[in-house]
Amino acid sequence: MTIDFDITVKKVNDIAVVYPAGYIDFEAKEKMIPAFHELLDNKIKRILINFQNVKKINSMGISVILEIIDEANERTAKIRYSNLSRMNVKLFKMIGLAEYGEIFPSEEEALQNFP
Amino acid sequence: VTEVPCQEKTRSSGKSEPMNNEEEKNKPQTREIRLELPTIFKNELVAEATVRQIAELSGFTEEQIEEIETALGEACINAIEHSRVKEMKIHISFIPSDSYLSISVEDKGVGFEPQTVQSPVLSEKMKSIYKRGWGLMLIEKLMDEIEFDESVSQGTRLLMKKYLDGKKEEIRKEKEKAVDKK
Numbered sequence: 001m002t003i004d005f006d007i008t009v010k011k012v013n014d015i016a017v018v019y020p021a022g023y024i025d026f027e028a029k030e031k032m033i034p035a036f037h038e039l040l041d042n043k044i045k046r047i048l049i050n051f052q053n054v055k056k057i058n059s060m061g062i063s064v065i066l067e068i069i070d071e072a073n074e075r076t077a078k079i080r081y082s083n084l085s086r087m088n089v090k091l092f093k094m095i096g097l098a099e100y101g102e103i104f105p106s107e108e109e110a111l112q113n114f115p
Numbered sequence: 116v117t118e119v120p121c122q123e124k125t126r127s128s129g130k131s132e133p134m135n136n137e138e139e140k141n142k143p144q145t146r147e148i149r150l151e152l153p154t155i156f157k158n159e160l161v162a163e164a165t166v167r168q169i170a171e172l173s174g175f176t177e178e179q180i181e182e183i184e185t186a187l188g189e190a191c192i193n194a195i196e197h198s199r200v201k202e203m204k205i206h207i208s209f210i211p212s213d214s215y216l217s218i219s220v221e222d223k224g225v226g227f228e229p230q231t232v233q234s235p236v237l238s239e240k241m242k243s244i245y246k247r248g249w250g251l252m253l254i255e256k257l258m259d260e261i262e263f264d265e266s267v268s269q270g271t272r273l274l275m276k277k278y279l280d281g282k283k284e285e286i287r288k289e290k291e292k293a294v295d296k297k
Contacts, residue, residue, distance in 0.1 A: 025156070058159070059189055059249040066237075066246040073241075087181040094256050095249060096237040 007035045012111055015046045021053035024061030036068045045077045046114055050107050052083035062095060069100050082110040150207040152191070154198040154222065159191035162207055166218065173211040176280055183216065183277050186257040189250040190220040190273050197271055198224030214282040215259070223270040229263045259283055 005022035016039050020032065039047060051057075057065070072079050082104040084092065092098050104110035150165055152158045163184040170180045187207075194205045203223060210217040235248045254275065255261055264272035278286070 023157075023160070027156075056160075056188075058185075058192060059253060060192065060247065062249055063246040066240060070241055070246075086178065087185060090182075091185070091253070094253060099237070100241075 005031055007031050009035060009039065014044070015048055015111060015114055016044045017048045017050055017107065017111075019050050019053060024054055024057040024064065026060040026064070028061055029064045029067075032064055033067065036071065040071060040075045040077055047072065047077060047079045048082060048107065048110050048114065049079065050082050050110075051085070051088060052107075054088070055085060057088055057091060062091065062097075065097065069097070073100075078115065080104060080110050080114055082107045146211065148209040148211075150209070152205045152207065154195045154203045154205055154224075156192070156195055158195070158205075159188040162191045162205075163188045165207075166209060166216075169209050169211055170216060170277075173216055174279055175216070175277070179277060179280065182257040183218075186254045186275060186277075187218060187220070189254050190218075190275065193250050193273075194220055194222035194224070194271065197227055198222045213279075214286060215276050215278040218275045218277075219264075219272055220275070221264075221267065221270060221272040226267075226269065226271050 005020070005024065005028040007021070008019045010017045010019070018035065018039075020028065022028070024032075036047070069079055079101045080103075081092070081097075081101055083106060084103060089103060092103060102110075102113075104113065148165075148169060150162060152161060166183055166187050167180055170183050175183065191205055191207075198205070206219075206221045208217075208219045208221075229251070232248075232251055234252050240246050240248075254273075258275045259278050260274075260276040262274045264274055
């Protein structure tokens with residue numbers, strides 16, 4: 001697992017697929033928040049976060065994701081998640097994040113079923 | 116990392132008596148492993164890597180190992196935050212046994228009152244600017260037992276326990292049987 005955090009974005013029609021990579025902790029905020037702000041500023045209303053390159057998310061990283069969801073809700077954008085590891089699915093369910101966006105096993109399924 | 120061989124007390128007196136070879140072979144053993152980490156963020160990953168090895172050797176399932184790793188990482192993050200002084204240390208102790216793994220995480224920082232910590236509610240966190248405060252709740256959900264050692268004079272000492280698959284139920288049944296016999 002890489003420790004350094006990075007984030008890339010790909011457009012699939014009108015859906016932005018975001019690929020965070022590395023360890024999502026408090027340091028990830030520096031790159032994650034501006035990346036999502038840019039998408040929301042560009043009126044993107046459907047965002048899929050593909051976690052395939054994220055092995056670990058700690059509680060500080062969870063708070064960063066909450067900030068993103070909060071911001072997306074305010075701007076009426078929808079967020080969905082895919083490719084979460086078993087442990088990260090468990091974390092999302094424990095915290096209740098699944099109520100704020102459906103979790104899909106793969107990017108393909110998420111793109112096909114994005115409302 | 117220091118490994119400290121120690122012997123579990125098998126008698127209430129705690130005195131050790133000579134054993135024959137068979138007794139020696141079967142005597143309950145624990146091996147305490149101690150880890151000392153500087154209070155620097157990301158060192159929680161060192162603790163997680165260490166506990167993964169210990170838990171694998173102890174026979175935990177992969178799913179349980181992931182839970183232990185995550186809980187320990189959160190305990191370390193709390194300790195790093197509570198220490199509030201640079202270059203302090205977190206002291207972690209691992210004691211594997213036949214039934215469970217005990218972990219203690221201690222810092223000598225400013226300490227906190229665990230009873231004052233409210234369990235976070237997502238809908239409230241979404242409305243609030245402060246979105247943190249999930250660590251302790253996650254530790255409670257991921258481990259079988261947790262307790263704060265109130266005898267610590269300075270800082271915080273968190274004790275956590277995870278049972279091997281099925282062992283908690285086995286111990287509970289044994290206790291019930293013992294009570295029935297009485």
